[in-house]
Amino acid sequence: MKNTNKDVIIVGFALFAMFFGAGNLIFPPFLGLISGESWKIGFTGFILADVGLALLAIAAAAKCGGEVNKILGRAGKTLATVIGISIMICLGPLLAIPRTAATTFEMGVQPVIGSVISPVIFSIIFFAIVLLLTIRPSKVVDIIGKVLTPALLVALSILIIKGIISPLGQISPDTLVDNVFSNGVSQGYQTMDALGAVALSTIIIASLHNKGYKSESEKVSLTIKAGLVAGIALCFVYGGLTFLGATISQSFAGQDVSTISQASLIVGITEQLLGYPGKAILGLIVALACLTTAIGLTSATGQYFTKLTNNKLKYEVVVVVVCIFSAIVSNFGVDTIIKFSAPILEIIYPVTILLVITTLFKNQIKNDNAIKGAAYVTLIISVLGVVNSLAKTYGLALDMSFLAALPFYKIGFNWIVPAIVGGILGNFIKPSDCVSVEVNKAG
DSSP: OOOHHHHHHHHHHHHHHHHOOHHHHHHHHHHHHHHGGGHHHHHHHHHIIIIIHHHHHHHHHHHTTTOHHHHHGGGOHHHHHHHHHHHHHIIIIITHHHHHHHHIIIIIIHHHHTTSSOHHHHHHHHHHHHHHHHSSGGGHHHHIIIIIHHHHHHHHHHHHHHHHHSOSSOOOSSOSSSOHHHHHHHHHHHTOHHHHHHHHHHHHHHHHHHTTOOSHHHHHHHHHHHHHHHHHHHHHHHHHHHHHHHTTGGGGTTOOGGGOOHHHHHHHHHHHHHOTHHHHHHHHHHHHHHHHHHHHHHHHHHHHHHHHTTTSSOHHHHHHHHHHHHHHHHTTOHHHHHHHHHHHHHHHHHHHHHHHHHHHTTTTOOOHHHHHHHHHHHHHHHHHHHHHHHHHHTTOOOOOTHHHHSTTGGGTOTTHHHHHHHHHHHHTSOHHHHHHHHHHHHO
16 A cells, blocks of 8 residues: 655655765855855855756656656757766766765775775775665665665754754854855755756656556656655755854854865864764764765666666666776775866756756747757857866966856856757757758758
């Protein structure tokens, strides 16, 4: 017999834990620190860019049955496949999954037990656990939602409640940045949770199906409700962590933002609040946050490539390969992984957001060429942005100042206006025109 409310809570908790990785733990305290008394304004921007975009992605994915290629499909089969594979590789063995192990070791294990265990041995143990818990996809959501998430929430609540009851200091009336709201948006944007939502929705839909929810309307409704549960939990945790950062803002008054280590910040806050045992609690938080994210993304990657190849690649095989490859990559360390993969994410993230939003309005946008026009223009702007950034890093003379002149550049959304223009131009190309062109070429 179905217990809908219980299922929604379990799935919602699982979704929360899969979203909440180590990066989500680091960004909010830093935002609170640089925002001072305006931390609520910064927090609002963060929530809109993080939870808001993630919920939109979940809604879009639910409408498409949790299939990544259906969300991306109206941009054209080739582009959809390229972006879909790029998303899953970046969120899978190239970036997010290896980073979970590396971060757990650097923030959760090493500060507590020192060099007792090597990163190689730890990565083998970590991914053996991930493999054990993902090899049966039908059990992934229940394992995370029933067991791991409650433990994660308890550990986070201890830290947050202690910080509220015994604040570490006075909240600074000044801010370390000029525009608190836009900085909040930028920090939320960097979590990449909207990208994760597209991938993770696959296992959420599959879990609901295995629980006996067969109709599409049921699965869409319950997925969105589970997303709201996850969103509420994220808001509580993010709000608490942002407040903790604000309580030490007076100590950093006038300091250059670029000199503040975000990872060291949360470690320092935890030690001040809970003493040496705080290291163990932080280690538990980081380990649970990273493990749940790794489990969710490994399972999602396995299911994606199994569907993409029409079961030619078996789920179990993909999961084993992902775990082995991720264990190897994780030993390069967090900084190296981020440096190598960040440019790829910066290219695919904007176009993914665009396609998520257009999916929500698929009944209103009748002409696929409008979506293709918007998608390709967004991709071009993203590629130019990455090229410009790399050129500056390596001292190459490239003048792309026009990118900074585009609206919403400061908050990372300078692709929006060009995308609208591309969509309008694409809308003038009728679907029948494309068909006739292909026929003429064939003739």
